[in-house]
Amino acid sequence: MSSTVVQVVENYIQAVRTNDPSLVALHPDVIGEFPTNTYRGASSFLAALEPFSRIVKHIEVTRLVVEGEHCVALMNIDTLFGPIAFAEYIQVVQGQIVYVRGYYDPRPIVNAQSPPSSLPVGA
Numbered sequence: 001m002s003s004t005v006v007q008v009v010e011n012y013i014q015a016v017r018t019n020d021p022s023l024v025a026l027h028p029d030v031i032g033e034f035p036t037n038t039y040r041g042a043s044s045f046l047a048a049l050e051p052f053s054r055i056v057k058h059i060e061v062t063r064l065v066v067e068g069e070h071c072v073a074l075m076n077i078d079t080l081f082g083p084i085a086f087a088e089y090i091q092v093v094q095g096q097i098v099y100v101r102g103y104y105d106p107r108p109i110v111n112a113q114s115p116p117s118s119l120p121v122g123a
Contacts, residue, residue, distance in 0.1 A: 008096070009092065010064075012097060013059060017058075027096040030097055031098075031100070032044075032045045032101075034106075061075050071092065073086075074087050
C-alpha cells in the first residue's frame with residue numbers, strides 16, 4: 001500500500017510542477033482544504049490546480065512521510081512571489097486521492113495580488 005501511496009503523491013506533485021492534471025488520480029468526491037479556499041469534487045480541485053501551477057517555479061520535496069493510506073509531503077515551493085514552505089496531508093484510498101489538507105503561509109501570494117496600501121487603487 002505504501003508504494004502505491006507514494007506513487008500517487010509523487011504524480012500529484014509532478015502534476016503541480018508541470019500543470020498536467022492528467023497525472024493526478026483524484027476521487028470524484030475529493031476534498032482539498034487550503035488556507036484560502038476549500039475545493040469539493042475533482043473538477044473544482046483541478047480548476048484550482050492550473051492557476052497555482054502557473055505561479056510555481058520549482059518544487060523541492062524535502063520529505064514524504066507515509067503510513068498506510070496517509071502521506072505528509074514537506075516541500076519548499078519557489079513561486080513567482082518568493083519561496084513558500086509547504087506541508088500537505090494527503091489521503092489515498094484505492095489509488096485515488098480522497099483528501100488533501102495544505103498548510104502554508106498564504107501572505108506572499110495574497111499580498112502580491114492586492115495593491116500595496118500605500119498606493120491608490122488602480123495605480
